[in-house]
Amino acid sequence: MKLSSTALLALAISSITATAYAEPASQDFVPTTLAGTSAQSEAKGFVEDFSLGGTTRNWYSNEQKYRGGTFAYKKHGQTVTDRRRENWVQGTILNASSGFTQGTVGVKTEVAVYNALVLDRSKRDIKGGSNRTLADSNGDAVDQWSKLGLANVQFRVSNTTLTAGRQNFSSGIVDSIGNRALPSSFQGVSFNSEEFSNLSFQGGVFDRVSPRSEQSLSKFRTEYSSNGVETDKVYTLGVNYQPLKSLKTSFFGANVKDFWNQYYFGATHELGDIQQVALTTGFNYYKTVDEGKKLMGEIDNDTFSLSLGLAHQAHSLTFSYQAINGDEYFDYLHETNGIYLANSLTSDFNGPNEKSFQIAYGINMAEYGVPGLKFNVYSARGWGIDGTHYTGNGGVAGKGYDGIQSQDGEKHQEYGVGASYAVQSGLLKATAIRATYVEHRGSENQSDGSIKEFRLVTTIPFNIL
Structure with a gap:
């Protein structure tokens, strides 16, 4: 279970794709031409363009399991359980x-x-x-800790940049995740090329991930593995293309050594005028097949989501449908946000053969004289979860997604409400405050269980130089 969003604050309505535009979205064709300027020709200098700043985030979470679910911890060598878990961490980044x-x-x-x-x-x-609070082997919190989150050197020619070292990377398969007090990052080599007006290329080779709540680097593993196997090589390559002013697309592929080959296609189309009615359509598709030594077992999975977002002035209403076609989970790399599906919420709604539907509503109070204040509410349901046909572990206990076979007709539902405010001016300008409450209820063998969570997150940016 992973609380996530696609390039938004944690627990934002991930399926709301409608964006406010003052003018109707243009349907004009965008010709592919060489970029008009060279970013490198405008370089100011190594010292002249130096900057020092960062963010500090106060991250609080209160969780309660119900319908028999409990958390466990060790006390005087004995295992003790209760329903509640709290985490409160101040995470600071100095860049x-x-x-x-x-x-x-x-x-x-x-x-x-x-x-x-x-x-x-x-x-x-x-x-x-x-993955919220770092603890030692005895279960005691590590009171304070630090690490190098980023440490890289970049080389740029024209509009193409090569980055080597510990870095951020963003694509539909490999993406840094920032929904805790601190974000994740990756170690490796990547490139980003923007030599054309509406066409860009990205790629990378990564061998380690720097987790959100750990000091050391780790090998890659998957979010839903039952055996914790690891790999130390992830290769990815992709393209972003904008054929129309209103249409953006991306295609990425990745080879996760001895796990799988995964392919991603995403598209977003805008139509209309938000002052009247605007329609935003979002489509995301993943294809995953086993590879090499098949350490995650046999995999053949097709997954997609389709969202339709209607917006009128301050209001947005979004409907999202998602389908998993495969006898295993739709899975992705742990400590990444490599799941751009519309119904990835507290639950990812990614069980074997699962179908899910979400309806979400958001309101931007700027239209009513309070810029920076937003509210959202959503409801999502998943059904038809069926892992009884899973044979991808080859009959070997603990391999792949062993245990998924007990999921037979499982279902679940999730509700959430949130409020956020961004400070508009003054010393705390751009400070973001977000409060969210989520309730998830699963049937007996649904993997996420039944849980309620309240979060309060405040993120303050700062500049020193």
Whole structure:
């Protein structure tokens, strides 16, 4: 289970794709031409364009399981259970970034120090640690810790940049995730090329991930693995293309060594005028097949989501349908946000053969004189979860998605409400405050269980130089 969103704050309505535009979305064709300017020709210099700044985030979560579910922790060597878990962490990022040197080949460096200060250190509250609070082998919170979140060197020619080291990367398959006090990052080599007006290319090779709540680097594993197997090579390559001013598309492929080959296609189309009625259509599709040593077992999975978002002035209403076609979970890499599906919420709604539907409503109070204030509410239901036909583990216990066979006709539902405010001016300008409440209820063998969660997250950006 992973609380996620696609390039939005945690628990935003991931399926609301309608965006406010002052003018009707143009349906004009966009010809592919060479970029009009070279980013490198405008380089200001290594020192001249140096910047120092970052963010500090106060991250609080209160979870309660129900319908028999419990959390567990060790007390005096004995396992103790109860229904509640709390995590409260202050995460701070200090980022130092040079400018690109001038000349044909520009060189730049970026270093970011991540620091976590645990504000709730109760062993009972944190329940032995998780991807929320770092704990030692005894289950006690590590009161304060730091690490290099980013440390890379970048080389740029014209509008093409090569990055080597610990870095952020964003695509439909490999994407940094930032829904905790600190985000994840990846170690490897990547490139981004924007030599054309409406066509860009991205790719990378990564061997380690820097998890959100861990000090050390880790090998890659999957979000839903039953055996915790790891791989140390992820290759990805893709293209972003905008054929119309109103239509954006992307296609990416990835080879996760000895796990799978995964392919992603995404498209977003805008139509109409938000002052009247605007329609935004979002489509996301994934194809996953096993590869190499098949450490995750045999996989043959087709998954898609389709969302239709209607917007009128301050109001947006979105309908999203999602379908998993395969006898295993739709899975993705742990410590990434590589799931751009519309119904990826507290639950990913990604069970074997699952179908799900979501309806979401949002209101932007700027239209009523309170810029920066937004509210949202959603309801999602999943049904038809059936893992009884899964044979991908080859009969080997603990391999692949072993245990999924018990899911027979499972269903679940999720409700959420949220409020957010972005400070518009003054010393705290761009500070974001978001409160969310979610309730998820699953049937007996549905993997996410039944849980309620309240979150309060405040993120303050700052600039030093």
